[in-house]
Amino acid sequence: MKILFLDQSGKPGGAELCLIDIAQPYRDRALVGLFADGDFRKLLEQNQIPVEVLTSQSIAVRKQSNLLQAFTSLGQILPLIAKVVETAYQYDLIYANTQKALVVGAMASLITRRPLVYHLHDILSLEHFSKTNLRVAVNLANLCASLVIANSQASQTAFVQAGGKPDITRVVYNGFNSKNYQTSNDDIQKLRQRLGLENKFVVGHFSRLAPWKGQHILIDALAQLPPQVTAILVGDALFGEQNYVKQLHQQIAELGLEKRVIFLGFRTDIPQLMAACNLVTHTSTAPEPFGRVIVEAMLCGTPVVAAKAGGAMELVEHGVNGFLVTPGEPQALAQVINTCIQEIEMTEKIAGQAKNIARQRFDVANVNQQIAQLLSNVYQTK
Ligand code: UDP
Ligand code: GLC
Numbered sequence: 515m516k517i518l519f520l521d522q523s524g525k526p527g528g529a530e531l532c533l534i535d536i537a538q539p540y541r542d543r544a545l546v547g548l549f550a551d552g553d554f555r556k557l558l559e560q561n562q563i564p565v566e567v568l569t570s571q572s573i574a575v576r577k578q579s580n581l582l583q584a585f586t587s588l589g590q591i592l593p594l595i596a597k598v599v600e601t602a603y604q605y606d607l608i609y610a611n612t613q614k615a616l617v618v619g620a621m622a623s624l625i626t627r628r629p630l631v632y633h634l635h636d637i638l639s640l641e642h643f644s645k646t647n648l649r650v651a652v653n654l655a656n657l658c659a660s661l662v663i664a665n666s667q668a669s670q671t672a673f674v675q676a677g678g679k680p681d682i683t684r685v686v687y688n689g690f691n692s693k694n695y696q697t698s699n700d701d702i703q704k705l706r707q708r709l710g711l712e713n714k715f716v717v718g719h720f721s722r723l724a725p726w727k728g729q730h731i732l733i734d735a736l737a738q739l740p741p742q743v744t745a746i747l748v749g750d751a752l753f754g755e756q757n758y759v760k761q762l763h764q765q766i767a768e769l770g771l772e773k774r775v776i777f778l779g780f781r782t783d784i785p786q787l788m789a790a791c792n793l794v795t796h797t798s799t800a801p802e803p804f805g806r807v808i809v810e811a812m813l814c815g816t817p818v819v820a821a822k823a824g825g826a827m828e829l830v831e832h833g834v835n836g837f838l839v840t841p842g843e844p845q846a847l848a849q850v851i852n853t854c855i856q857e858i859e860m861t862e863k864i865a866g867q868a869k870n871i872a873r874q875r876f877d878v879a880n881v882n883q884q885i886a887q888l889l890s891n892v893y894q895t896k
Contacts, residue, residue: 515893517544518605518628520598520615524552524567525752527722528806529635532665532688533611535878536633536885537563547601549594549614553780568601569594591618598622607631607893610659613651620658629896631889632659634683637672637824641800642726652676660892663885665804666825684888687828688806689881692873695813697789705783705790709776714744715855718791718816720784720807721798723751725758728797728821730765734844735795737769739851748787750780788814793854793861796820799842805829812836812872817865819850835868 517540523530534557537544546558547568558565569590595618602608602622609631610619616632623630632655638648655662655678662683664670674680706712717736721727729747736745751759766775781787788794794811796802801824808829811818820826821841830836837854839846854861 515540515543515607515889516605517607517609517889518598518602519544519546519609519611520549520619521546521554521611522549522614523612524548524550524554526552526554526557527752528688528804529611529633530554530557531806532635533633534558534561534563535689535691536609536882539882539886545601545605547598549618566601568597594618595621599625602626602628607889609633609889611635613647616651616654616659620654623658629660629892630658631661631663631892633663633665634669634673635665635803637669637801637803638676638678639672639801648676652678655679655682660896661888663888666828668801668824668828669803686881686884686888687876688804688809689878690806690809690813690872690876691878692813695785695788695810697786697814701786702789705786709746709778709790711744711746711790713742715740715742716791716793717743717745717851718748718788718794718811719745719797720748720788720794720810721796722749722753722755722780723747723759723762724753724755726798726800728799728842729762731797731799731842731844731847732795733762733765733769733771733775735848735851736771736774738845738848740855741774743851743855744774744776746776746778746787746791748778748781748784752780784810785814788816791816793851794818795847795851796826797841797847798823798826800824801841802826808836809872809876812865812868813876815865815869817854817861818868819847819854833864835864835871837864 519537541563546565549569551567555565598618599622608619608623608628610616611633664683664685670683670685719732788811794816796808798821804825808820819837820830822838823841830838832838837850839850
């Protein structure tokens with residue numbers, strides 16, 4: 515089966531990193547078509563996955579932006595659809611990995627009669643998207659997609675609540691290769707040294723800088739914690755959230771935390787950095803559709819505290835393989851962090867359990883098998 519994967523982003527967000535694992539088994543007969551150029555293309559190339567940027571003009575890819583506004587000029591969308599149609603004739607199936615890819619993929623599917631699969635990485639609710647976005651995404655998926663792969667029960671439920679057809683949806687979690695999360699103690703000690711983190715209790719936050727990812731909640735919590743607690747913020751403002759970055763720096767200055775918060779920008783050594791942390795926090799203030807960073811922390815053996823909403827609740831069982839806190843409440847977060855500082859044995863035990871469970875539950879080989887089965891059903895019944 516030859517697959518044309520489509521993704522609107524040139525930047526490597528979670529949906530894009532997930533797509534690398536999904537496209538991998540098909541790389542000798544697949545193409546990933548992007549609507550913008552960037553580091554994601556380079557990552558695909560490093561993984562020997564064929565990739566082509568299908569448009570010369572990059573399309574506005576802010577996640578929350580209006581789908582229609584994103585394609586305001588017909589001069590922009592028509593050549594893209596024409597290019598995707600021409601390309602799709604050489605493939606058996608179109609796999610749309612983002613919402614704007616769904617719009618273009620749906621048109622191409624109608625014209626070329628190639629079946630369409632939509633990988634839903636978002637919670638389609640008003641907390642995350644405009645009414646128009648929701649309507650366009652749900653209606654196009656209902657009309658054109660043979661299959662909607664939701665990245666969690668939470669994403670599936672929101673899709674159905676927004677009017678999506680339940681019978682075309684299946685939940686498949688992101689898969690991970692646990693070998694990629696093995697690190698050497700020696701490297702970790704050196705990394706801590708280089709970052710000036712020796713003798714600190716290091717709390718890591720590994721998300722792009724965006725208001726709903728809630729880095730500000732961790733900073734507020736930090737102000738309530740003992741001085742040896744230091745936070746590293748790993749990630750960049752991938753979709754233009756520069757105002758939020760400014761606000762974070764302001765908040766840090768007002769609280770006098772300049773020496774206790776380190777911005778590391780976008781990094782590619784996530785396993786090493788996570789292993790160098792005493793704790794990883796996930797602080798999204800709106801429900802997280804899945805939350806790759808939560809599973810990654812587990813695979814690194816680092817205890818994780820996650821905001822109790824959306825897909826995170828499917829990944830973490832409080833007190834068993836991590837901790838859950840009410841979203842948007844710095845005090846509750848500070849309390850859990852304090853418990854982890856004090857109850858080292860209990861916290862280590864939970865992190866060990868989390869590692870074992872995550873290795874099995876999110877094994878990339880199993881996940882790829884599930885996807886292969888689903889895609890072959892779609893292909894055979896087209
Ligand atoms: N990530 C990364 N470098 C960074 C920050 C994050 O490679 O500097 C990765 C992180 O390891 C995770 C992904 O980006 O795999 C973010 O995915 P997640 O599902 O947590 O959130 P999203 O940004 O997709 O909403
Ligand atoms: C999206 C979601 C994130 C999820 C990722 C991979 O970017 O925001 O929660 O983990 O896709 O499915």
